Amino acid sequence: MQLDIPILSKRTNGDIENHTKITTSSGNGKKVYIETYGCQMNVNDSEIVAGILQKSGYGVTDRIENSDVILLNTCSVRDNAEQKIDKRLQHLRHYRKKNSKLVVGILGCMAERLRGQLMGKQDLVSIVVGPDEYRRVPELIDQALGGEQGIAVKLSRVETYDDIIPLRTEGISAWLSIMRGCDKFCTYCVVPYTRGRERSKPFDIVIKEIVQLHEQGFKEVTLLGQNVNSYIDMDKKVDFAKLLDECAKAVPTMRIRYTTSHPYDMTDELIETMAKHKNICNYIHLPVQSGSDKILKLMNRHYTIEHYIERMNLIKKHIPNVALSTDIISGFPTETEEDHQQTLDLMKIVRYDGAYMFNYSPRSKTKSYMMVDDVPEDVKKRRLNEIIELQNQIAAEINLSERGLIHEVLVEGPSKKNKLQWQGRTDTNKVVIFDNPEGNYKTGDLINCTINNSTSATLFGSVI
Numbered sequence: 001m002q003l004d005i006p007i008l009s010k011r012t013n014g015d016i017e018n019h020t021k022i023t024t025s026s027g028n029g030k031k032v033y034i035e036t037y038g039c040q041m042n043v044n045d046s047e048i049v050a051g052i053l054q055k056s057g058y059g060v061t062d063r064i065e066n067s068d069v070i071l072l073n074t075c076s077v078r079d080n081a082e083q084k085i086d087k088r089l090q091h092l093r094h095y096r097k098k099n100s101k102l103v104v105g106i107l108g109c110m111a112e113r114l115r116g117q118l119m120g121k122q123d124l125v126s127i128v129v130g131p132d133e134y135r136r137v138p139e140l141i142d143q144a145l146g147g148e149q150g151i152a153v154k155l156s157r158v159e160t161y162d163d164i165i166p167l168r169t170e171g172i173s174a175w176l177s178i179m180r181g182c183d184k185f186c187t188y189c190v191v192p193y194t195r196g197r198e199r200s201k202p203f204d205i206v207i208k209e210i211v212q213l214h215e216q217g218f219k220e221v222t223l224l225g226q227n228v229n230s231y232i233d234m235d236k237k238v239d240f241a242k243l244l245d246e247c248a249k250a251v252p253t254m255r256i257r258y259t260t261s262h263p264y265d266m267t268d269e270l271i272e273t274m275a276k277h278k279n280i281c282n283y284i285h286l287p288v289q290s291g292s293d294k295i296l297k298l299m300n301r302h303y304t305i306e307h308y309i310e311r312m313n314l315i316k317k318h319i320p321n322v323a324l325s326t327d328i329i330s331g332f333p334t335e336t337e338e339d340h341q342q343t344l345d346l347m348k349i350v351r352y353d354g355a356y357m358f359n360y361s362p363r364s365k366t367k368s369y370m371m372v373d374d375v376p377e378d379v380k381k382r383r384l385n386e387i388i389e390l391q392n393q394i395a396a397e398i399n400l401s402e403r404g405l406i407h408e409v410l411v412e413g414p415s416k417k418n419k420l421q422w423q424g425r426t427d428t429n430k431v432v433i434f435d436n437p438e439g440n441y442k443t444g445d446l447i448n449c450t451i452n453n454s455t456s457a458t459l460f461g462s463v464i
């Protein structure tokens with residue numbers, strides 16, 4: 001029999017008053033199923049919601065068919081992310097047919113962006129909760145189970161959920177949010193409107209949480225934020241470089257990662273801190289978005305390609321074996337063939353180990369929404385394909401050059417394709433597949449592998 005274990009997705013100022021006003025729901029043993037879409041912040045937010053629900057007496061289940069409540073934690077960053085949710089809601093009607101009392105709620109960025117428009121969608125949705133109002137989820141579920149609709153979408157300047165213990169899935173890697181919101185206002189991005197202003201979790205609490213994760217047996221932690229290098233604890237005078245330094249010292253045997261950082265704030269101190277500590281992973285995700293200064297200016301990114309390359313060179317100098325990844329948007333308004341070529345040129349200069357590559361998607365409320373989306377769809381598509389093809393070629397070349405190298409690999413579990421083979425991750429964030437027919441290596445072990453073969457996405461190794 002499968003147990004109802006907590007599992008989450010696979011892959012102003014009135015706030016203080018709110019904290020005391022709510023979360024005294026009974027739960028009545030009702031079971032909640034949470035499905036997560038979008039970024040890692042959402043994965044951790046679902047864990048926070050699960051923590052809040054459990055505290056209120058609700059059960060959290062990984063079996064949708066057994067649930068009384070289904071919550072979709074959503075993303076709004078591109079239109080296709082929202083379309084996915086529309087399709088999923090259509091599919092959920094099937095569960096409502098079986099259980100007429102089923103409650104369905106929308107959480108996250110889509111809830112914040114579309115608010116009341118989501119209520120009643122597909123004759124299903126009766127709860128809508130934005131990212132800063134998750135403390136109200138139990139109260140709203142209570143009401144919805146009684147047949148009422150409920151919406152909570154106020155953004156906060158202070159909410160960091162720093163007293164909530166996230167209900168994490170068992171495993172070796174944990175997410176730890178250190179800040180929320182974004183003040184950068186890149187002109188294409190809806191996040192500042194859906195997640196509100198930047199605010200940081202107090203330094204002492206981050207350290208306490210990371211030590212707890214270590215004590216609970218986690219081997220790796222990723223510090224999360226929309227913009228982690230804006231982290232600041234004003235009272236303790238701790239910025240992100242200092243926080244990372246203190247985290248590395250607090251849990252010296254744990255691997256530490258972070259995401260996402262902004263090239264404008266990639267300071268010398270941060271790079272030096274990464275170089276100084278063996279347990280801070282040699283991996284940096286630094287979204288560039290475009291290789292054209294003209295486009296970067298229109299995107300309000302606050303840096304030039306010259307600055308970006310200078311930062312990359314400094315990173316490579318201080319951390320010689322570093323792996324680099326990025327985000328690229330293709331087809332931003334006014335992007336010419338020359339701008340596009342500059343993006344390809346930048347990719348050839350930096351030679352990223354990995355990249356997340358997207359077509360531009362206009363989002364209402366953002367500044368670029370007012371610009372004419374003038375790159376035709378077929379041109380956007382062709383340019384994106386060129387970007388993807390070049391990236392695959394570069395990643396394949398880099399991975400090929402890893403043959404013969406020895407990597408320390410944190411064992412994750414059986415590989416998806418072949419049960420006799422297992423997979424783990426290098427500290428440069430690359431997946432390594434290795435033979436484990438007798439099950440000698442267990443999840444959480446650190447092993448050394450020699451790399452024998454590779455593709456653009458995966459390394460294949462043998463255990464030494």
Ligand code: 5AD
Nearest residue numbers: 188189287327328329358359360361
């Ligand atoms: N269109 C396409 N991609 C976007 N991103 C953010 N907003 C948009 C948009 N409107 C991408 C950026 C960001 C990543 C998380 O999503 O590359 O770094």
Ligand code: SF4
Nearest residue numbers: 182184185186189191
């Ligand atoms: Fe969006 Fe820019 Fe903030 Fe990233 S830094 S979340 S792309 S506004």
